[in-house]
Amino acid sequence: MRQRANRATWIERIRSWKSSGKSVEEFSTGQPYKPKTLTWWANQLRRELATPRIEMARVEVRPTSSSTIAIEVGGARVVVKRDFDEVLLRAVVRALEVRK
Numbered sequence: 001m002r003q004r005a006n007r008a009t010w011i012e013r014i015r016s017w018k019s020s021g022k023s024v025e026e027f028s029t030g031q032p033y034k035p036k037t038l039t040w041w042a043n044q045l046r047r048e049l050a051t052p053r054i055e056m057a058r059v060e061v062r063p064t065s066s067s068t069i070a071i072e073v074g075g076a077r078v079v080v081k082r083d084f085d086e087v088l089l090r091a092v093v094r095a096l097e098v099r100k
Helices: 007-020 024-028 035-050 086-099
Strands: 068-073 076-081
Touching: 007 024, 007 035, 024 035, 068 086, 076 086
Parallel strands: none
Antiparallel strands: 068 076
8 A cells, every 4th residue: 555745755855856956757766756746746835935924913902991002913012102103113013023
């Protein structure tokens, strides 16, 4: 019975192929997979890495009589007053995102 290779196995196979300098046909000769399967996995993994991950932020709205709000980004809590500097807040959020 033939066993299916997992993602980690395909990553290693692709690394070996790329470092060998051989064509996909040469590298796949004698292997338990076809050249088309190796190129499919290489393309699939490249697309996955090229697709940016989108992270959603959880927003909680709580009724309050306060003139401030608290924003949590990357584990940090930023308290913003009603008349905040929008440019400064954007810079702070970007810096916190990079810190993750």
